[in-house]
Amino acid sequence: MKPRSAPHTATTFAILLFLFVIFSGRSFAATDTASLDLYPGISLSQDSLARGYLSYVHRFQWDSAAATALRLGQIERDRSLPPLGVLLELSSAVLRVQNGEYESEEDRIGLVRAIDSLKTEGLSVCESLAEKDTFLTTLGFIRGGLLGYSATLNMFDNPLSAFSAGHEAFGILESVLEEDSSFADAFLGLGIFHCTIAKAPEVVRKGLKLFGTDLRLDEGLSHLRKCAQEGRYTSTAARLYLIRFLSPYFGHLAEEKYLYLDRLQDVYPTNPYYWFLECEERLCFHRKSFFTDRFRDRLAHNIPRFELNSYSLKRYNRLVRHQFHLLEPVPDSTYSIDTLVTLRDFQYYPLFLWTIQQGIVKQSLPAEIKAEGLYSRIFRRAENRVFHMLQHSEMRPMFKGHYQWHLEAALGRE
Numbered sequence: 001m002k003p004r005s006a007p008h009t010a011t012t013f014a015i016l017l018f019l020f021v022i023f024s025g026r027s028f029a030a031t032d033t034a035s036l037d038l039y040p041g042i043s044l045s046q047d048s049l050a051r052g053y054l055s056y057v058h059r060f061q062w063d064s065a066a067a068t069a070l071r072l073g074q075i076e077r078d079r080s081l082p083p084l085g086v087l088l089e090l091s092s093a094v095l096r097v098q099n100g101e102y103e104s105e106e107d108r109i110g111l112v113r114a115i116d117s118l119k120t121e122g123l124s125v126c127e128s129l130a131e132k133d134t135f136l137t138t139l140g141f142i143r144g145g146l147l148g149y150s151a152t153l154n155m156f157d158n159p160l161s162a163f164s165a166g167h168e169a170f171g172i173l174e175s176v177l178e179e180d181s182s183f184a185d186a187f188l189g190l191g192i193f194h195c196t197i198a199k200a201p202e203v204v205r206k207g208l209k210l211f212g213t214d215l216r217l218d219e220g221l222s223h224l225r226k227c228a229q230e231g232r233y234t235s236t237a238a239r240l241y242l243i244r245f246l247s248p249y250f251g252h253l254a255e256e257k258y259l260y261l262d263r264l265q266d267v268y269p270t271n272p273y274y275w276f277l278e279c280e281e282r283l284c285f286h287r288k289s290f291f292t293d294r295f296r297d298r299l300a301h302n303i304p305r306f307e308l309n310s311y312s313l314k315r316y317n318r319l320v321r322h323q324f325h326l327l328e329p330v331p332d333s334t335y336s337i338d339t340l341v342t343l344r345d346f347q348y349y350p351l352f353l354w355t356i357q358q359g360i361v362k363q364s365l366p367a368e369i370k371a372e373g374l375y376s377r378i379f380r381r382a383e384n385r386v387f388h389m390l391q392h393s394e395m396r397p398m399f400k401g402h403y404q405w406h407l408e409a410a411l412g413r414e
Contacts, residue, residue: 194220
């Protein structure tokens with residue numbers, strides 16, 4: 001969605017600038033677009049709250065996000081607006097479940113129930129508003145998003161059902177873009193579907209081709225790039241998916257990943273998650289770039305800025321500090337680790353970092369000690385334990401496979 005060209009008169013410009021400040025506030029910092037060219041049926045106040053909500057979500061400020069979602073939902077119900085807030089709330093709940101961004105099983109169950117409720121509510125509102133034959137393209141975008149996001153939760157538990165719902169969502173979003181190509185956010189769903197299926201087992205891909213569905217990774221990445229650049233509500237999510245799907249083995253693609261990470265760290269400087277992702281990427285695939293004075297200094301500068309007012313923030317703060325201790329084995333108290341914060345599905349991570357550290361130590365050992373084999377056996381047992389802990393963790397299957405690949409690359413088991 002390209003912003004409209006700016007007016008040339010000073011008066012008109014001043015009026016638009018005034019509206020920008022009044023209706024956007026801090027929430028506009030969460031995206032690249034500052035245009036008031038909204039999707040059909042979306043009001044200015046609705047858009048401002050939606051983007052404020054997303055700012056809180058991507059900062060992992062769950063309580064503030066929930067409070068904003070209540071205000072947004074009330075406006076949408078009172079004014080019979082398209083249920084954009086329902087879609088955004090459902091999508092963030094799905095991402096929290098997939099990423100394990102909850103502290104207890106009770107929290108996870110609450111999120112899953114909320115997803116079911118939001119899906120029912122959103123589809124019902126879309127159907128009701130569609131009868132008035134207004135802003136149908138916007139309703140199609142929301143409906144496709146609701147079906148697509150909710151389908152991803154069943155990808156491993158009920159893959160046939162998930163594919164059916166995902167394929168339906170894919171068709172809806174394609175129709176939306178055929179009707180109006182300015183719906184840049186619709187490219188997110190297409191990109192995720194292309195990339196996910198392209199990385200599925202070969203038997204799945206061959207089966208889909210029999211039904212005339214041929215999905216390619218390069219096309220999926222192209223859709224995600226489009227969304228990352230022009231998306232109004234999903235640019236941050238698109239960048240996160242690009243970080244996941246881009247190959248770390250090709251220089252230009254690896255560089256692209258780091259550009260997205262830099263962007264996320266600039267926009268959300270107090271969220272340790274985006275620093276955890278960069279440390280993880282460098283440790284597993286570009287280790288020399290991790291063990292540099294420049295990167296250590298960057299990390300040391302940013303760690304004290306991290307916010308700690310949600311479980312997610314505390315967890316990633318602890319993980320980043322563990323990573324930092326590889327660079328600074330005896331850091332001062334500013335970088336101490338709060339071991340009372342549970343890591344849950346990342347329980348394996350401190351041991352993983354220990355194996356990396358010991359691997360570095362092993363390289364400097366005298367040849368006679370290496371020849372004894374005792375150190376190697378201890379080291380191999382620790383590695384096996386890391387893989388065992390990950391495989392038996394609570395992590396969702398999609399992410400479990402992702403982090404196992406990272407472990408294999410880091411520990412030379414590819």
